[in-house]
Amino acid sequence: MAKKKANNHLLLHTALISFTLLSMYPVFWVLALAFSGQQSVGIIDLPMDPTLMERARAIVPIPEHFSVANFVGVWTEQSFGTWLWNSAVVSLMTTVLGVFLACTAAYAFSRFRFPGRNAGMLTFLVSQMFPGTLMLIPLFIIIVKWLGLGNTYFGLVIVYATTAIPFCVWMLKGYFDTIPVDIEESARIDGASPQTIFFRIILPLATPAIAITALFSFMTAWNEFILASIFMEAESNYTAPVGLRFFVGGFSSQWGYFAAGSVIVSLPVVLLFLYLQKYLISGLTAGSVK
Amino acid sequence: MSPFRWLASSYVLGLGVAVGITLALSAWLFEGAERDQRVQYERRLAQVEANSLAGALASAAPERIAGVLQAWQARHPAHESAILVGGMELLGSTKPEDAAPRRLGREEKPIFDLANLLRAARETNIGEGVVRKKLVNFDGSVKGAYVVTVPYLANNEFAGVLQVRIRQVADKRSAPSSLGGVPLWLPALLVAVALGALFRARSDLRLDLPRLLLFAAFLALTLAYQYQRMAAYDASDLDGARQVANAVREAVLSYGLPPEGAAAPSPWDTDTYLRPLGVVLGDGTLNESAHGALFAEKTRFFERSLWAAEVLGLVMLLAFLFGYMRRLGATLREHADAYAYVTPAMLGMLVLVFFPFLYGITLAFTDTTLFNESLPFAERWIGWDNFVTILGDFNLYERGPEGLIWNYQNFYWTLMVTIVWTLTNVAIGVSLGFILALILNTEDLKGKAIYRVILILPWAIPNYITALVWRGMFHPQFGVINQVLQMFGMAPVAWFDGVVSSFLTGLTTNGWLSFPFMMVVILGALQSIPKDMYEAAEVEGATRWQRLRHITLPLLRPTLIPAIVLSVVWTFNMFNIIFLVSGGEPAGANEILITKAYKIAFENYQYAYAAAYSTVIFVILLVYGVFQTRVTKATESF
Structure with a gap:
């Protein structure tokens, strides 16, 4: 019995390792291009009539010459630093605003029974089905033409924060539902005001869900490029996604800069994601499982 | 016990609020319509000037061009300048410093491009046998003047464009019933809701005499106001048409009758497709019945908006009279905490999610493109046409010699x-x-x-x-x-x-x-x-x-x-x-x-077509969502 189990695990490990390597390949590929110091889309330059070995070499994601020239170039020759800064400011502001709005609304939906509660929850859900293309032109008219917030951080921030609200509210509400009401009631008997209960008791207890909400709001803003490319006209106001697409979109093919930029842009989100992943499962499932 | 005891209740307040809202909303609509009307007639006058001048130039010999242009400029103080461009040449200009005729300079490329655009539009229209492309260009970016460009024909062939610049006479009065761009009825509505929440009314659904009287009073007051302003609007429209007729008459005096004759619709009073409107005849007489028909068509959308204002006022009055406002207020007070927590998110969602959504849906019922965005809404309204085009196109494949050829552009x-x-x-x-x-x-x-x-x-x-x-x-x-x-x-x-x-x-x-x-x-x-x-x-x-x-x-x-x-x-x-x-x-x-x-x-x-397409996407997802919930609920017992 014990021996059979060990064998099974060997099989599982082989399967898992090969799948993991396969799924990691695109990541290695980007890293290879980023550190290759050149701009082409191939890992090495193949001769006209390559042999089998040369072809195999072209697949292995290790650059021919190791160089950080792409990283240096993307900072010095391109305005990538500015774009990254724009993205950082917009994303952080979105996170703060989005989390605040989602927490308060989710708390009300979870704890109070009031007329319009169900309708409110339902409209939040339905709004997830609104196609982005339907909203683009009206949003452009409202933000740029009426409010005059084109080319500003704030215009993007309010749009991103409200876009993220419905998902965050549903998730947080599910989590708030799991916090026993008794805690609040005993605090109320001890004379705590509603604000104190919300800020001092509920929010600290909901840290995992709030962490996920924050991550989600941050990623909404950090990864969005269509609205950003429509609202931000001046090149100095581009966000990082708009800028990265600029490297390989249309007729330009600066794959080296793109790869280096991608590594820089992905690093913070990937780290955040991995750091918060212990909350990921509890945060996501709390909303759906009653 | 006074017989007017019922007056002390919130009824009168409700009447005041409802009338106030309807009047403010109507006034706002009228001001918008009157502003549109002024601009429309000024543009029509400019159009008559440009058309008649182009007609005179078309029949003038090349050496007389300068003379015709000079005479035009001298005829009226509002006539600021005019230039005639044919191909790469500046054929004539009212400005002596232009030294026409000469070749166009590099900085005059826009007018050259515009001429090509109008030439292409004319060729498209002739080629397709329908009037689809506009033949007249109004430059909206110029302030204080109307800059009109019309085709210049020689022997019925496209020979260039005439651009006239006419000073704006109308004063740009700021609309008195709006506060810095915000229409006055909006705050009025908010105040009304707040007031209604505070005051008390008996909440029964009886329709007694006082209530009937109040309804009658509301209708009398608001309809009288609308009727009176509509009459003034109508009169000023007729006045505008008379001015156009005058302009045609003056043009006839300078250039003689147009070739179509005195009794035919004047070829100078046209829309932007150069189709005669038929309101003014060749010799400059006004066809009042044609004007009336055009006016009725033009104001159909506007009249519906006025009815909407009336309905909104009635709804407010109902809300006051039957105590709904009070109940709304009581609910708000009772759940004040909950609403306070929800409000920030809801407000953001309303302004940046639900409003754009509704705006997008509305857009789907128009024919808005990049090029006609600035037109008034009523002119862009086309109803269900976009949806019919999208969903009614079953041209999914063709049977070619090599089997089926799919039409990848088809919706299905x-x-x-x-x-x-x-x-x-x-x-x-x-x-x-x-x-x-x-x-x-x-x-x-x-x-x-x-x-x-x-x-x-x-x-x-x-x-x-x-x-x-x-x-x-x-x-x-x-x-x-x-x-x-x-x-x-x-x-x-x-x-x-x-x-x-x-x-x-x-x-x-x-x-x-x-x-x-x-x-x-x-x-x-x-x-x-x-x-x-x-x-x-x-x-x-x-x-x-x-x-x-x-x-x-x-x-x-x-x-x-x-x-x-x-x-x-x-x-x-x-x-x-x-x-x-x-x-x-x-x-x-x-x-x-x-x-x-x-x-x-x-x-x-094609903004509107895209909006209609997106609306269809939304409906598909919504149907899926509802269906999925039903199925899930039905199978939950397993």
């Missing part, structure tokens, strides 16, 4: 691609996620945490980066995937040239980035299934398959179904992957609905 093709795309993606995501979650849930498997972290990575990486990376890997010449194929002796594939291969690029990319979500969700649910259930089943002699079928799957249901619904909606609208990886290649065959809508809006600039 795109819908089919989208459905196949969604189903295959969700199937791949769920099955991969499920298998991986089962493996990772194996007891005492070493290194579980490491595997999980690594397998989550595709989810963590921004998906537009993923998309562009895969686009690079699918590069037909240098891409790594074709290198692998060639290594095994296969021919390289031009991935984005075939319908199926191009679809596969999107599928691979989306499969890669969507399995971690399912894996994480399923893993979470698996871990919450108590171990003793499996142990009990094992004791009972259940096989591994039976355990999976009868314990795992039923217990996964509550988690799996919302996750699948979510992922169906996400994949259905997965813009980034299609847009960035294949771009819908070849020839738009792999476009899904959402990317198609984007291209209609931002590559063809």
Whole structure:
């Protein structure tokens, strides 16, 4: 019995390792291009009539010459630093605003029974089905033409924060539902005001869900490029996604800069994601499982 | 006990508020309409000037051009300047410093381009035998003057353009009933709601005499006001038409009767397609019945808006009289805490999600494009036409000599691609996620945490980066995937040239980035299934398959179904992957609905058509959502 189990695990490990390597390949590929110091889309330059070995070499994601020239170039020759800064400011502001709005609304939906509660929850859900293309032109008219917030951080921030609200509210509400009401009631008997209960008791207890909400709001803003490319006209106001697409979109093919930029842009989100992943499962499932 | 006791109640207040709102709203509508009317007539006058001058120039010999232009400028102080351009030449100008005739300078390229545009528009209209393209250009960017460009014909052939500049006479009065751009009725409405919440009225649904009287008073007051302003509006419209007739008469005095004669509609009083409006006759007499018909057509939308104002006022009055306002106020006070918490998010959602949504839907019923955005709304309204065009086009394929030829631009093709795309993606995501979650849930498997972290990575990486990376890997010449194929002796594939291969690029990319979500969700649910259930089943002699079928799957249901619904909606609208990886290649065959809508809006600039397309997408998703909820609820008992 014990021996059979060990064998099974060997099989599982082989399967898992090969799948993991396969799924990691695109990541290695980007890293290879980023550190290759050149701009082409191939890992090495193949001769006209390559042999089998040369072809195999072209697949292995290790650059021919190791160089950080792409990283240096993307900072010095391109305005990538500015774009990254724009993205950082917009994303952080979105996170703060989005989390605040989602927490308060989710708390009300979870704890109070009031007329319009169900309708409110339902409209939040339905709004997830609104196609982005339907909203683009009206949003452009409202933000740029009426409010005059084109080319500003704030215009993007309010749009991103409200876009993220419905998902965050549903998730947080599910989590708030799991916090026993008794805690609040005993605090109320001890004379705590509603604000104190919300800020001092509920929010600290909901840290995992709030962490996920924050991550989600941050990623909404950090990864969005269509609205950003429509609202931000001046090149100095581009966000990082708009800028990265600029490297390989249309007729330009600066794959080296793109790869280096991608590594820089992905690093913070990937780290955040991995750091918060212990909350990921509890945060996501709390909303759906009653 | 005064007989007017009922007056002391909130009834009178309600009447005041309702009348106030309707009047403010009507006044606001009238001001907008009057402003539009002024501009319209000034543009029509400018049009008459340009048309008649172009007509005179068309029959004038080249050496007389300068004279005709000078005479035109001298005739009226509002006539600022005029230039005549033919091909690359400046044929004539009222400005002596222009030194016409001469070649156009580099900085005069815009007028050269405009001439080409009008020439192309004229050729299109003649070629198609219908009037589709505008032949007159009004430059809206010039302040304080109307700059009109009309075609200049010589011997009935397009020979260039005439551009006249006419000073604006009308004073730009600021509208008195708006506060810095905000219409006055909006704050009035808010104040009314607040007042209604404070005051008390008996909340019964009886229609007694006082209430009837109040309704009558409301209708009398508001309708009288609207009637009176409508009469003034009508009169000023007739006045405008008379001015146009005068302008035609003056032109007749200078240039003689137009070739069509005195009794035919004047060819100078036209719309921007150069079609005679028929209101003014050739000799400058006003055809009042034709004017009346045009006026009625023009104001149909406006009259409906006035009725809407009336209805809004009536609703307010009802709300006051029957105590709904008071109840609203009581509710608000009772749940003040809850509403305070919800308000910030709701406000943001209203302004930036629901309002744009409704605006977009409204846009779908117009024919708005980049080029007619500034027109008044009523002129762009076309009803259901866009939807009929989208849904009524069944030209899905043609039978050619080489079998079926699919029409990739057809809505139903795109819908089919989208459905196949969604189903295959969700199937791949769920099955991969499920298998991986089962493996990772194996007891005492070493290194579980490491595997999980690594397998989550595709989810963590921004998906537009993923998309562009895969686009690079699918590069037909240098891409790594074709290198692998060639290594095994296969021919390289031009991935984005075939319908199926191009679809596969999107599928691979989306499969890669969507399995971690399912894996994480399923893993979470698996871990919450108590171990003793499996142990009990094992004791009972259940096989591994039976355990999976009868314990795992039923217990996964509550988690799996919302996750699948979510992922169906996400994949259905997965813009980034299609847009960035294949771009819908070849020839738009792999476009899904959402990317198609984007291209209609931002590559063809057909805003309204794109909005209608998006509305259809929304309805499809909504129907799916409702259907899915029904099915889930019906099967929940299992």
